[in-house]
């Protein structure tokens with residue numbers, strides 16, 4: 551994935567969040583040089599992988615399959631220094647861009663439309679073979695229980711949210727024609743290195759082609775603390 555695409559995505563997301571009056575913490579705007587000189591006081595940001603996360607999942611078609619998000623808080627399973635049992639992300643969701651089909655073995659997450667355009671989310675349950683099951687199931691949408699057919703797509707308008715228990719296969723993105731949406735994610739601890747099960751072979755953190763210098767480092771790129 552080209553660094554110029556990552557830089558542009560971060561700029562667009564930061565501008566959109568500002569326009570939506572969603573303020574990011576100061577470290578969202580630290581430069582790579584500031585990170586080089588950063589000490590152990592920023593260990594929580596490094597170790598819990600807080601901050602920018604931009605990926606095309608190795609597909610090379612970022613307009614269609616990709617994600618630009620910012621992790622605001624998180625814990626680490628089994629690590630007494632980071633005992634938070636919850637996580638929060640904010641996702642920049644342009645029209646027509648989706649994350650690939652995936653589920654989580656451990657994480658339960660609420661996907662929240664925090665304003666802007668609509669979100670379309672398509673759902674299945676994962677069967678014992680970790681593939682999409684043919685069974686219908688019930689799910690909570692904005693506190694209301696509803697029945698969902700396998701592969702059904704639901705529309706989340708601003709203010710709506712959906713609770714995805716573990717092993718719910720999901721794919722969501724902005725609905726074309728409705729504008730960019732700001733998506734919140736509130737969840738149990740998020741382990742993006744080992745708790746994402748994609749239905750195709752994909753890379754959660756693809757390699758980068760450095761065609762220009764990074765404006766801001768991604769959450770998996772922070773250097774170790776300087777001493």
Ligand SMILES: [Fe+2]
Nearest residue numbers: 652654659720
């Ligand atoms: Fe997810």
